[in-house]
Amino acid sequence: MSLKNILENWSHYRRGIEEGGHHDYEHMWGMAIDLNKCTGCNACSVACYAENNLPTVGKERLMKGQGLHWLRMERYWDEPNVGGDDQEFQERGGSFIPTMCQQCNAAPCEPVCPVAATYHTPDGLNAQIYNRCIGSRYCANNCPYRLRYFNFYSYYEESWPEPLNLQLNPDISVRDMGVMEKCTFCVQRVRSAKDTAAREGRKVMDGDVQTACAQTCPTQAIVFGDMLDKESKVSKIWAAHEVELGKAKQNKSNKELRGYRVLEGLNTDPSVLYLDRVREV
Amino acid sequence: MQTKDINENIAWAKINKDVLRSMENPRMGYWVALAACVAMIACAVVAEIYQYQVGMGPANLNWPHMWDLYIATFVFWIGMSHSGTLLSAILHIIQADWRKPIYRFAEAMTLFSLMTAGLFPIIHLGRVWNMYWVLPYVSDRGIWPNFRSPLVWDAFAITTYMTSSALFLFIGMIPDLAICRDNARGWRQKLYTVLSLGWQGDDRQWRNFRRIYLMMACFLIPLAVSVHSIVSADFAMSIMPGWHITSFPPYFVAGALYSGCAAIITLFIILRYFFRFDEYMTIPILEKTCKLTFAIAMVWSYLTLIEFASVWYGHDAVAKEALVERFVGPYSPFFWLMLFCGIIVPFALAFEKLRRHLPTMFVVSLLLNLGMWLERWMIVTPTLAMSYYPFAWDIMWPSMVQWAIVFGSFGWFGLLFLIFVKVFPSVSMYEVKEMVFHRRHYHSEEIATKLHRREGDPQPGDGPSTEGVRS
Numbered sequence: 001m002s003l004k005n006i007l008e009n010w011s012h013y014r015r016g017i018e019e020g021g022h023h024d025y026e027h028m029w030g031m032a033i034d035l036n037k038c039t040g041c042n043a044c045s046v047a048c049y050a051e052n053n054l055p056t057v058g059k060e061r062l063m064k065g066q067g068l069h070w071l072r073m074e075r076y077w078d079e080p081n082v083g084g085d086d087q088e089f090q091e092r093g094g095s096f097i098p099t100m101c102q103q104c105n106a107a108p109c110e111p112v113c114p115v116a117a118t119y120h121t122p123d124g125l126n127a128q129i130y131n132r133c134i135g136s137r138y139c140a141n142n143c144p145y146r147l148r149y150f151n152f153y154s155y156y157e158e159s160w161p162e163p164l165n166l167q168l169n170p171d172i173s174v175r176d177m178g179v180m181e182k183c184t185f186c187v188q189r190v191r192s193a194k195d196t197a198a199r200e201g202r203k204v205m206d207g208d209v210q211t212a213c214a215q216t217c218p219t220q221a222i223v224f225g226d227m228l229d230k231e232s233k234v235s236k237i238w239a240a241h242e243v244e245l246g247k248a249k250q251n252k253s254n255k256e257l258r259g260y261r262v263l264e265g266l267n268t269d270p271s272v273l274y275l276d277r278v279r280e281v
Numbered sequence: 282m283q284t285k286d287i288n289e290n291i292a293w294a295k296i297n298k299d300v301l302r303s304m305e306n307p308r309m310g311y312w313v314a315l316a317a318c319v320a321m322i323a324c325a326v327v328a329e330i331y332q333y334q335v336g337m338g339p340a341n342l343n344w345p346h347m348w349d350l351y352i353a354t355f356v357f358w359i360g361m362s363h364s365g366t367l368l369s370a371i372l373h374i375i376q377a378d379w380r381k382p383i384y385r386f387a388e389a390m391t392l393f394s395l396m397t398a399g400l401f402p403i404i405h406l407g408r409v410w411n412m413y414w415v416l417p418y419v420s421d422r423g424i425w426p427n428f429r430s431p432l433v434w435d436a437f438a439i440t441t442y443m444t445s446s447a448l449f450l451f452i453g454m455i456p457d458l459a460i461c462r463d464n465a466r467g468w469r470q471k472l473y474t475v476l477s478l479g480w481q482g483d484d485r486q487w488r489n490f491r492r493i494y495l496m497m498a499c500f501l502i503p504l505a506v507s508v509h510s511i512v513s514a515d516f517a518m519s520i521m522p523g524w525h526i527t528s529f530p531p532y533f534v535a536g537a538l539y540s541g542c543a544a545i546i547t548l549f550i551i552l553r554y555f556f557r558f559d560e561y562m563t564i565p566i567l568e569k570t571c572k573l574t575f576a577i578a579m580v581w582s583y584l585t586l587i588e589f590a591s592v593w594y595g596h597d598a599v600a601k602e603a604l605v606e607r608f609v610g611p612y613s614p615f616f617w618l619m620l621f622c623g624i625i626v627p628f629a630l631a632f633e634k635l636r637r638h639l640p641t642m643f644v645v646s647l648l649l650n651l652g653m654w655l656e657r658w659m660i661v662t663p664t665l666a667m668s669y670y671p672f673a674w675d676i677m678w679p680s681m682v683q684w685a686i687v688f689g690s691f692g693w694f695g696l697l698f699l700i701f702v703k704v705f706p707s708v709s710m711y712e713v714k715e716m717v718f719h720r721r722h723y724h725s726e727e728i729a730t731k732l733h734r735r736e737g738d739p740q741p742g743d744g745p746s747t748e749g750v751r752s
Contacts, residue, residue: 065343065675074672099672108520114436115414116427132424134414135337135407136432137347141665142519146345146673150407152338177336178407263669266520 028124030227030271032237037221040096044213051212055155066152070183071100100183102270109139135178148182186211206232289721303556318695325689328682341680345673350683351405353657358398364541365391366505370498381712382561388450393697395443431514438511456711509534523603523664535581542574543649571630578627611676622652
């Protein structure tokens with residue numbers, strides 16, 4: 001493999017190493033989040049809690065920084081308080097970025113796990129195997145986005161006292177203490193959709209699979225789909241904003257285009273595209 | 282003022298007697314020290330049981346501070362383990378014979394530091410009970426550890442180094458164990474008989490012994506360098522600012538040698554005082570150790586300042602910010618203390634008056650090691666506090682659980698060392714005899730000319746060597 005080849009095909013090469021060769025992926029799950037539409041309502045975060053059996057750690061532990069929100073709503077004040085209290089956050093200069101595991105194609109968290117509890121699936125997802133994890137937390141240290149969370153305690157009794165434990169999602173486990181976890185792009189829903197499609201003898205169509213956050217967002221700011229399907233909504237958004245997978249530096253000549261990926265200069269090749277807020281000049 | 286490394290007129294019998302006397306029934310002070318070590322270990326055990334049952338939360342670990350004192354102390358203990366290798370192996374190869382009275386306890390220190398360090402990768406895991414998954418064993422599911430992870434390299438490197446150090450310590454002790462066997466009764470005699478492997482001190486045995494010892498010394502030196510380079514890879518192989526630094530392997534090895542040398546000075550002064558080893562662990566030898574420590578301190582200081590300079594003049598804005606944060610941020614008091622202990626305090630080792638003053642050297646050596654421990658902490662925590670993602674910037678201080686376990690690790694080391702000095706000779710008797718012999722004949726022209734090739738070699742027509750044989 002020549003150096004030029006590697007640099008141009010890094011993402012494909014990296015996935016190939018994981019699989020022991022170069023394959024064509026069946027799906028490549030990706031997301032596009034329109035920050036202009038995001039109101040910061042946190043419904044996506046709550047939906048993630050409900051869908052993925054996330055424990056509520058309590059105020060004290062959250063203040064210590066031991067929270068477990070796979071999807072976090074980050075609030076930044078990029079302009080000084082321009083409006084009064086009667087206005088929404090956005091008019092007052094606040095912006096929101098819902099961040100979840102970026103499912104990097106060249107994930108820095110994958111090579112450093114001592115027991116190989118995290119790896120890249122043929123779906124383009126970064127998978128976390130809860131029962132293999134021994135909790136060395138090296139993956140969390142290597143994630144530049146800090147999107148990996150750790151079970152500092154065992155939350156089962158505290159977070160879901162009877163009868164709340166009855167509302168747990170049976171499709172996904174409740175994690176033991178000492179285990180790392182993170183957003184999985186609702187892999188249980190992905191698997192379920194693939195099973196249904198296989199049963200019905202067809203391929204997975206765009207819209208069959210919706211992550212909990214995409215499903216709940218009231219403004220449809222989050223779009224989830226298969227990047228390998230050129231007709232899917234998410235592929236069209238990526239193409240419209242001229243952002244490509246497998247490249248660390250995108251072509252940014254057209255200033256009208258708002259698409260960007262977070263920290264892509266670190267060569268992580270994330271699968272989540274953000275569309276920057278339209279701002280008044 | 283003594284200037285000779287050792288008194289050249291010490292009788293062999295006196296050497297035996299002095300060293301064997303250190304292994305006699307201990308006085309009250311020893312039992313007090315032992316009890317203190319056990320108490321420290323008890324603190325750590327209580328804290329660890331609590332942490333094992335409740336989770337890593339009580340340690341004040343949080344997002345993003347996923348590693349803290351456990352990893353820092355782990356690296357510190359691995360660093361201290363380089364003492365024995367440096368003194369034993371490196372100085373042996375360059376034939377610096379002043380190491381002979383002091384290398385035995387240094388090697389013991391190496392082994393016990395490794396045994397202490399090895400506890401921490403286990404303690405810091407979230408699911409400690411599954412720690413053996415890091416080892417490559419044939420599982421029925423066909424699952425192997427991830428060989429690309431520096432933590433797995435750690436497991437290999439440390440086990441190899443620990444085994445090799447233990448073997449080196451043991452093999453080097455065989456002639457001494459034979460002396461102990463010849464002078465012991467009861468359970469000690471049984472123990473030494475087994476351990477001395479039937480050593481009789483004849484010529485063939487000595488020749489083989491010297492060859493093996495040299496081979497092991499040559500083997501151990503690259504191993505020591507590689508161990509700490511691999512431990513530094515835990516940081517250097519990540520992408521975090523302040524960790525992803527190419528100079529980390531040599532930097533950590535220099536820090537390790539530094540830490541080990543300082544610990545040698547500490548234990549030198551302690552053993553010399555309590556066991557009255559003044560004839561063997563002499564002031565000139567202490568001075569030489571101090572000079573060596575000073576040299577290594579300057580190497581470490583250089584590498585530290587170079588690391589700062591290369592980040593400061595580099596293009597990586599995030600790394601530069603992480604560096605500046607270490608100087609002015611919330612952890613800066615410890616950072617400045619580390620720089621003081623690591624760069625300024627060693628200058629006390631440059632002055633002969635201070636080098637000869639034992640209480641000063643004791644305090645200086647403890648400060649040097651404090652500086653090294655702080656250095657490890659200042660590598661781990663400030664990077665995690667302020668890395669690439671501003672939303673995740675956070676200041677965190679370790680809790681009593683972490684401090685208790687770190688504190689207890691010193692007790693564990695102390696316990697192992699205390700047991701060692703009472704069961705095994707902490708000064709190498711046969712090597713001290715060699716040193717005295719060579720020094721004595723160095724001054725005697727007549728004998729020096731009679732000896733060909735090397736001093737101590739038998740002449741043609743001589744009978745077999747009678748050293749060590751029971752009379």
